[in-house]
Amino acid sequence: MSATMSVTRNIALAVVLVLAIAMPALAASEADFKAAFAAAEAAEKQADQLRNKWTTTETQLAAAKKAAAAGDFDAATAAAKEAEALAQASIFQATSEKERWKDMEIR
């Protein structure tokens, strides 16, 4: 391997490393929070229609709102994403239980 190729490879590696370290550190914006919160609210609305909301989803939604109000959009976005994941899980539960409840029935 030539010296030129080695230098080029090292520079490329350094760039990748810098990007990898820097990317997660990029702060979430208000727009990121709003998008994440809207997705979470939409999922929770669906869970509500299925009469199967979870308390933990509500807690995360409230935490997201509180963090956003304080201007901490990193925490707000993270909480909103967590709320959406929980809401999606509650939707899955309600949907799958439409038939699965019969497995538990005493006959």
Next chain:
Amino acid sequence: MFATPFKNGKTYGDCFANKGIGVRQNYPTFDEKEGKVITLELALNRCREANGEAPYSYLKDEMASLTAYMAFTSRGQKMDIRIPSDPRALEAYENGKRYFYTRRGQLNFSCATCHVQSPGEHIRAEILAPALGIMNAMPIYRSEWSGMGTTSRRFLTCNSQTRAVPLEPQSDEYRDLEYYLSYVANGLPISGPGARP
């Protein structure tokens, strides 16, 4: 409280068969006119409203006291819940059964998880009661509450303990659940008001 007349002079007794004495075992009933389940708590509040009084909270205090008295006057009577020949009544019973066995909340528990699979076991300091006859002891004193609670209160707290957002008291789901649980306890004596650790 039960015998004290409303402002119009009437009493709770005027809203119930046998003046409300010894009738606990007949609730919930299915109202074919309305097409829905009528629980004792609902009947008591409807009685109040029909006589110009504000309804009580479904969860504790006055409602727990009134149902405790009515249960006491019915002790020893066998639960006697009827499903009339009305497809809506059978549907209410089936809905109650489905609610009982359906897993909900982040902990993924159904009512049956505790009250069919694990009666007698402990959840922390609480001993789980069997589903069969669980309604016969209502309302109950619970150490966790440091006071009396109604059937509505028990349903709401059961839900929240599994990290499910409780429904509103006396929602159709809870009324149907009480109908199912009471029907399967037919023949077992009323023992309320009860107590739980």
